[in-house]
Amino acid sequence: MPKRIIIDPVTRIEGHAKISIFLDDEGNVSDAEFHVVEFRGFEKFCEDRPYAEMPGITARICGICPVSHLLASAKAGDAIMAVNIPPAADKLRRLMNLGQIIQSHALSFFHLSAPDFLMGWNTPPAKRNVFGLIASNADLARAGIRLRQFGQEIIETLGGKKIHPSWAVPGGVRSPLTEAGREKLRAWLPEAYATSKIAFDLFKKTLDTHKKEVQIFGNFPSLFMGLVEPDGTWEHHGGKLRFVDSSGSTIADQLDPQKYYEYIGEAVQPSSYLKSPYYTPLGFPDGMYRVGPLARLNVAEQMGTPKADAELKKFKKLGLPGAVTSSFLYHHARLIEILASIERVEISLDDPDLLSNDLRADAGINSLRGVGVSEAPRGTLFHDYTVDRDGLLRKVNLIVATGQNNLAMNRTVAQIARHYVRGNDIPEPMLNRIEHGIRCYDPCLSCSTHAVGQMALVVRLIAPDGAIVRQISRI
Amino acid sequence: MAAKTLIINGKHVSAEENATILEAATEAGISIPTLCHLDGVYDAGACRLCLVEVAGISKLLPACTTKVAEGMDVSTDTERLRKYRRMTLELLFAERNHVCAVCVSNNHCELQTLAYSQGMEHVRFEYRFPKWEVDNTHALFGMDHNRCILCTRCVRVCWHIEGAGTKNESGRGAKERIITDLNQPWGASDTCTNCGKCVMACPTGALFYKGSTVSEMERDRSKLEFIVTAREKKQWIASE
Numbered sequence: 001m002p003k004r005i006i007i008d009p010v011t012r013i014e015g016h017a018k019i020s021i022f023l024d025d026e027g028n029v030s031d032a033e034f035h036v037v038e039f040r041g042f043e044k045f046c047e048d049r050p051y052a053e054m055p056g057i058t059a060r061i062c063g064i065c066p067v068s069h070l071l072a073s074a075k076a077g078d079a080i081m082a083v084n085i086p087p088a089a090d091k092l093r094r095l096m097n098l099g100q101i102i103q104s105h106a107l108s109f110f111h112l113s114a115p116d117f118l119m120g121w122n123t124p125p126a127k128r129n130v131f132g133l134i135a136s137n138a139d140l141a142r143a144g145i146r147l148r149q150f151g152q153e154i155i156e157t158l159g160g161k162k163i164h165p166s167w168a169v170p171g172g173v174r175s176p177l178t179e180a181g182r183e184k185l186r187a188w189l190p191e192a193y194a195t196s197k198i199a200f201d202l203f204k205k206t207l208d209t210h211k212k213e214v215q216i217f218g219n220f221p222s223l224f225m226g227l228v229e230p231d232g233t234w235e236h237h238g239g240k241l242r243f244v245d246s247s248g249s250t251i252a253d254q255l256d257p258q259k260y261y262e263y264i265g266e267a268v269q270p271s272s273y274l275k276s277p278y279y280t281p282l283g284f285p286d287g288m289y290r291v292g293p294l295a296r297l298n299v300a301e302q303m304g305t306p307k308a309d310a311e312l313k314k315f316k317k318l319g320l321p322g323a324v325t326s327s328f329l330y331h332h333a334r335l336i337e338i339l340a341s342i343e344r345v346e347i348s349l350d351d352p353d354l355l356s357n358d359l360r361a362d363a364g365i366n367s368l369r370g371v372g373v374s375e376a377p378r379g380t381l382f383h384d385y386t387v388d389r390d391g392l393l394r395k396v397n398l399i400v401a402t403g404q405n406n407l408a409m410n411r412t413v414a415q416i417a418r419h420y421v422r423g424n425d426i427p428e429p430m431l432n433r434i435e436h437g438i439r440c441y442d443p444c445l446s447c448s449t450h451a452v453g454q455m456a457l458v459v460r461l462i463a464p465d466g467a468i469v470r471q472i473s474r475i
Numbered sequence: 476m477a478a479k480t481l482i483i484n485g486k487h488v489s490a491e492e493n494a495t496i497l498e499a500a501t502e503a504g505i506s507i508p509t510l511c512h513l514d515g516v517y518d519a520g521a522c523r524l525c526l527v528e529v530a531g532i533s534k535l536l537p538a539c540t541t542k543v544a545e546g547m548d549v550s551t552d553t554e555r556l557r558k559y560r561r562m563t564l565e566l567l568f569a570e571r572n573h574v575c576a577v578c579v580s581n582n583h584c585e586l587q588t589l590a591y592s593q594g595m596e597h598v599r600f601e602y603r604f605p606k607w608e609v610d611n612t613h614a615l616f617g618m619d620h621n622r623c624i625l626c627t628r629c630v631r632v633c634w635h636i637e638g639a640g641t642k643n644e645s646g647r648g649a650k651e652r653i654i655t656d657l658n659q660p661w662g663a664s665d666t667c668t669n670c671g672k673c674v675m676a677c678p679t680g681a682l683f684y685k686g687s688t689v690s691e692m693e694r695d696r697s698k699l700e701f702i703v704t705a706r707e708k709k710q711w712i713a714s715e
């Protein structure tokens with residue numbers, strides 16, 4: 001008799017991930033579902049509010065990536081005003097986004113994932129966390145914490161507040177970089193480069209010891225989507241969208257992100273609170289695509305900065321003859337994006353425009369619908385607002401990275417489970433691997449940053465008749 | 476003008492004959508929490524934050540509208556008053572939808588500042604979560620009734636300083652609201668001169684410059700007093 005296994009929330013206090021693993025008659029894994037339990041009333045809650053309040057409101061959606069929502073929301077506001085924001089404002093927003101990429105990727109790599117690389121799957125979760133990392137490799141842990149601090153300092157220097165800055169506004173930004181702020185940020189650069197190198201060295205060793213993980217942690221064909229410049233250079237806050245398939249060929253290019261609804265559909269899955277977006281020309285679920293660092297590097301032809309470009313070349317080799325399809329290599333992609341971001345921060349700090357006071361375009365309501373798109377660390381983020389003539393919101397649609405990667409996360413869990421589930425048992429090392437499989441995507445759930453770096457998981461094995469054969473909770 | 480002598484918090488204070496307790500206290504450097512009071516316009520006694528105790532009178536009296544009297548013994552900071560002030564603030568918060576974290580006036584709000592200074596740690600009353608609208612029809616300003624505390628400052632500056640009489644009150648109790656003209660959308664008002672004094676006067680985020688984002692509303696209320704002093708005393712005293 002086929003069965004299913006579930007990993008489930010028991011409490012919402014720290015956030016949690018719930019995973020169902022479906023078994024067939026032979027007791028082998030047939031499928032898996034990663035259910036995201038996230039608050040979905042948000043879009044409704046914003047209705048009737050003035051659109052200009054949205055950057056500040058949406059920055060509260062998520063305590064983990066407020067900056068990304070802030071920037072996408074401000075952009076949607078620009079579109080409603082139908083303005084071109086002052087060049088200095090665009091450069092400043094970009095600088096903040098780079099800070100966000102650095103801090104978020106540093107957290108994902110050093111705090112959340114490095115303990116797994118260094119300590120192995122059989123180390124109990126109580127030790128396999130950032131504290132364990134501090135105990136076993138204090139220098140590495142400290143370097144990681146400092147790199148994250150650098151990213152946060154960029155955000156704080158601009159936005160004035162580490163968490164929930166409402167600095168980006170429709171039409172531009174509220175304040176420039178100061179000369180003192182610029183020098184303070186510049187002083188971080190040598191250390192940031194050095195830490196980036198440490199991370200690459202560590203990951204190179206990890207690749208040698210984790211060949212199997214590269215093979216089975218979410219290694220499957222799919223589409224990849226991300227922003228690129230007209231010449232295919234990596235983008236993070238402008239440009240147009242590109243889709244590539246797993247052979248590495250571009251199947252659609254320079255798509256206007258503001259018209260995402262012409263080529264992205266959203267399937268609603270009853271088992272999850274998230275919508276599953278797909279590339280409409282291929283239908284659902286064939287049009288499934290991945291977003292985030294791995295996807296951005298698959299769609300980009302070059303990073304646009306010398307050090308990151310050298311690393312991108314090596315990265316691309318891992319996928320030859322096609323795209324890089326293993327989600328385990330999201331980690332690798334993150335490191336390249338950190339490096340590219342540091343290089344871009346360095347370049348932008350020399351730009352006198354950042355000190356300009358021409359920062360905000362002024363306009364009324366000139367378009368009743370506005371879409372703002374930006375690359376959040378975890379993937380492409382869409383804010384789509386419809387307003388009335390007075391600028392009050394009538395409809396809000398948000399497409400977040402974790403939603404777009406949801407199907408890929410399901411497949412990743414199924415692939416890992418298939419290798420390790422035998423019969424009705426859920427061995428602890430498998431739980432650890434599944435946890436890491438999800439962590440590759442760095443999903444923006446509070447569970448992904450559980451207090452000690454361990455996810456609150458509930459896994460259930462489920463029989464074909466729906467009976468739960470086994471449930472393991474790890475809170 | 477004859478002076479009156481009274482006692483505030485045990486301190487002997489002299490005040491002008493027609494002064495209010497609030498004016499006498501302010502003059503003597505004693506601060507009394509206020510919310511609906513606004514320098515430059517007449518008082519309405521609407522918020523009850525400024526309540527004080529007067530020896531021999533069991534009722535609490537609003538300092539902003541009660542005149543001083545010879546020998547009056549006033550206390551402005553007793554346990555009983557602190558309790559009432561906290562309760563008044565809690566009721567104000569429970570009545571409409573004050574979500575500081577996403578408000579245009581966050582960090583520059585008189586209601587929020589008072590809640591902090593009066594030690595309001597939580598609201599013991601059930602929030603009513605009414606569904607009030609936002610009037611964004613005016614070209615320059617917006618009004619979010621969810622954040623209005625009905626202090627009527629906007630009404631008073633509109634009538635008393637600008638003289639336009641656009642802002643008015645309608646309804647009673649929980650249904651009371653600020654209206655423009657005879658309850659038209661603000662943008663359709665024939666009387667509004669677009670002067671923005673009401674926006675300057677508002678203590679919360681209820682009135683705002685259109686397009687304001689979270690925490691962005693900062694108001695310069697001294698302008699209002701400046702205009703009144705200039706008009707009534709022919710003195711143009713700009714504050715620093």
Ligand code: SF4
Nearest residue numbers: 623624626627629677
């Ligand atoms: S809109 Fe502002 S000034 Fe007018 S009554 Fe309401 S809170 Fe007071």
Ligand code: FES
Nearest residue numbers: 511520522523539
């Ligand atoms: S300030 Fe006196 S009642 Fe409001």
